[in-house]
Amino acid sequence: MKNRALMLLALLLALLTLLSACAAKTSPEAGSREEDADPAGLAIEIDPDSVTPTGLTLTVRRTAILGEWIYGSDYTVERKADAGWEPVPVLDPDTNYAFTAEGHTLLPGGTEVMTADWSMLYGELPPGQYRIGKRTMRSPGTSAVTVWAAFEIKE
Numbered sequence: 001m002k003n004r005a006l007m008l009l010a011l012l013l014a015l016l017t018l019l020s021a022c023a024a025k026t027s028p029e030a031g032s033r034e035e036d037a038d039p040a041g042l043a044i045e046i047d048p049d050s051v052t053p054t055g056l057t058l059t060v061r062r063t064a065i066l067g068e069w070i071y072g073s074d075y076t077v078e079r080k081a082d083a084g085w086e087p088v089p090v091l092d093p094d095t096n097y098a099f100t101a102e103g104h105t106l107l108p109g110g111t112e113v114m115t116a117d118w119s120m121l122y123g124e125l126p127p128g129q130y131r132i133g134k135r136t137m138r139s140p141g142t143s144a145v146t147v148w149a150a151f152e153i154k155e
Contacts, residue, residue, distance in 0.1 A: 041069035042106075042136045044149045051151050053124040055117040058132065058149065062106035069106070071136040074099035075116055076146070080129035088130070091123050127155045 041064030050057035062069060078085040090097060097120075106112060116132060118125075130153060133146040 041067060041138060042071055042134070042147050044132070044134055044147050046132070046149050046151045048151070051153060053126070053153055054119040055115060056132070056151060057113060057115050060104070060106065060112045060114060060134065062108055062110045064138075065108045067138045069136050069138055070103045071134055072099060072102060072104065073114070074135065076133040076135075077116075077118060077122060077125070078131050078133070079125075080131070085131060088122050088125065090121055097121055125153050127153050 041062060043061045043063050045059045045061065047057045047059070060071060077088045079088050104112065129150065131148045131150045133148045135144045135146050137144045
């Protein structure tokens with residue numbers, strides 16, 4: 001019985017150490033804005049060398065240790081304006097644009113690299129400050145949260 005209690009205590013200490021290490025990794029990086037911080041179980045990061053007027057490469061990173069976080073291939077792009085962030089208008093508002101509806105999941109600490117090619121949706125974006133958002137939700141069926149990452153299209 002005494003050995004079992006010691007094993008349980010050691011397991012509890014190991015779990016607390018793991019949780020505190022994960023919590024340290026989920027804090028926003030230095031210089032990031034609060035609205036870009038991870039509000040859910042996922043964070044997205046842009047490869048700055050991949051940004052073009054028609055797309056970019058991003059990494060989806062799982063930051064939550066508990067729960068199952070689901071995300072899809074969909075994304076939203078907004079442009080920074082004087083009044084704040086405004087959605088980038090689609091090329092043809094009469095066209096029904098759609099993303100495939102698969103549900104991706106990652107293990108804690110896992111990453112997935114994705115490419116966003118918005119040439120059919122938005123065309124070529126002019127130089128400016130933008131952000132891309134991906135919706136995520138914790139399974140099963142909780143409300144969705146959008147995770148954002150800012151990027152710049154240069155001349």
